[in-house]
Amino acid sequence: MGRVDGKVALVTGAASGIGRGAAVALAAEGAKVVVTDVDEAGLKETVDIIVKAGGTASAHTQDVTSEERWKEIVAATKDEFGALHILVNNAGIGIGTSIFEMSYEDWQRQQRINVDGVFFGVKHGIPLMAASGGGSVINLSSIAGLQGAPGLAGYCATKGAVRLFSKAVALECAQAQMNVRVNSVHPGIIDTAIWQKIPQGGTSALSSNIIQPGANTIDAHAIATAGAPLGYAGIPADIAAGIVFLASDESRYITGSELVIDGGMTAR
Ligand SMILES: NC(=O)c1ccc[n+]([C@@H]2O[C@H](COP(=O)([O-])OP(=O)(O)OC[C@H]3O[C@@H](n4cnc5c(N)ncnc54)[C@H](O)[C@@H]3O)[C@@H](O)[C@H]2O)c1
Numbered sequence: 001m002g003r004v005d006g007k008v009a010l011v012t013g014a015a016s017g018i019g020r021g022a023a024v025a026l027a028a029e030g031a032k033v034v035v036t037d038v039d040e041a042g043l044k045e046t047v048d049i050i051v052k053a054g055g056t057a058s059a060h061t062q063d064v065t066s067e068e069r070w071k072e073i074v075a076a077t078k079d080e081f082g083a084l085h086i087l088v089n090n091a092g093i094g095i096g097t098s099i100f101e102m103s104y105e106d107w108q109r110q111q112r113i114n115v116d117g118v119f120f121g122v123k124h125g126i127p128l129m130a131a132s133g134g135g136s137v138i139n140l141s142s143i144a145g146l147q148g149a150p151g152l153a154g155y156c157a158t159k160g161a162v163r164l165f166s167k168a169v170a171l172e173c174a175q176a177q178m179n180v181r182v183n184s185v186h187p188g189i190i191d192t193a194i195w196q197k198i199p200q201g202g203t204s205a206l207s208s209n210i211i212q213p214g215a216n217t218i219d220a221h222a223i224a225t226a227g228a229p230l231g232y233a234g235i236p237a238d239i240a241a242g243i244v245f246l247a248s249d250e251s252r253y254i255t256g257s258e259l260v261i262d263g264g265m266t267a268r
Contacts, residue, residue: 002030003248008081008132010034010073010125012064012117013091015042017192018140020049021236022088022243027055029244031086034077036062064091064117070124077128084128085135086247089118092140092158096198096218099153107154114158115165122169126180134179138246139166141184143262163258170256181255183246188262189224190234229264 009026013019015037027033027050035050035057037043043059050057058080062073077084092114095106118139129135144152145159163184170182195218224233242259245251260266 002028003244003250004086005030007031007085007135007247008034008077008083009086009088009247010036010077010084010121011088011090012036012062012121013140014046015039017194018187018190018236018239019088019090020046021240022090022138023057024049024053024055025237025240025244026086026088026247027057028053029248031247032056032058032081034058034060034073034080036060036064036073037091038063064089064120065112067120067124070120074124074128083132084125085132087121087125087129087135087137088243088247089121089137089139089162091117092194094152094155094194094198096151096155098151102154110154110158114155115161118162118165122165122182126169126173126178129180130173130176130178135181136247136251137166137169137180137182138243139182139184141166141186141258143186143188143260143266145184146186146258146260146266166258167256174255181246181251183251183254183256184258185239185242185246186258186260186262186266187239188228188234188260188265189220190236190239191220192236195220224263227265228262229267232263234261234263 009031011023014023014035023033023035035046040061047057047059062069095110139162141162142159144156145163166182166184173180220233242261
């Protein structure tokens with residue numbers, strides 16, 4: 001008996017990293033999973049992993065910044081599986097640039113994906129969840145939604161927004177007796193492709209001693225070894241374990257809360 005047997009899940013940004021890990025873990029615990037991303041090839045790989053393991057998954061390309069596309073994705077989920085119980089708003093980007101060098105375009109792009117995308121997911125996903133008898137929304141924030149970091153002010157602004165947005169939506173759902181819980185997850189340094197994409201413009205003020213000279217990449221392991229009390233970076237499965245817990249009825253009394261999975265980074 002899987003921990004989320006019979007439930008239908010939607011995971012955004014599921015072509016890579018934490019989103020893929022969450023989709024695979026939810027499917028392994030019995031959920032039917034709708035996976036979405038802008039990266040079609042990566043999505044196909046995620047579906048292959050799930051199907052090979054005996055799970056059920058369906059893929060749709062989706063840019064989370066499009067409200068129209070969100071409506072289509074929720075409608076497609078209803079058509080395919082008849083319900084929605086678990087929504088993982090995971091798609092996100094990180095732009096590591098000094099705030100004094102950040103273009104307004106980059107600021108807005110990061111806001112649109114990391115914040116507007118979560119807003120649309122909540123706005124269009126929760127009504128179907130309520131109509132399905134209830135469920136659990138899991139929004140990906142970060143330790144950057146709990147603490148500031150130089151060179152990541154724009155990113156911190158998005159992740160702080162996700163943290164408090166989640167709490168307010170949790171209260172609104174509780175007040176309306178929708179039987180929908182809403183929580184945020186706060187990963188520390190997790191070994192995914194995001195670290196190869198971070199310094200995307202200007203001179204990054206982010207841990208500049210760790211950015212490899214001449215390379216558009218950050219060594220997540222070096223940062224984690226230096227900064228995480230456990231001494232190493234996490235892997236997507238570490239975050240997926242928390243997501244499965246929040247998705248399952250084991251967490252039925254948890255809403256408006258934040259789950260920190262960071263190897264001790266924010267304990268200091
Ligand atoms: N890796 C970490 O250390 C870490 C730490 C804290 C928080 N997070 C958060 O976890 C989430 C997942 O990050 P990850 O590390 O797996 O990154 P990742 O880059 O491996 O995966 C992110 C996925 O989001 C997709 N995506 C980007 N823009 C999109 C859009 N407009 N519409 C739909 N999909 C889009 C990408 O194609 C990619 O597949 C993000 O919200 C990130 O901010 C990651």
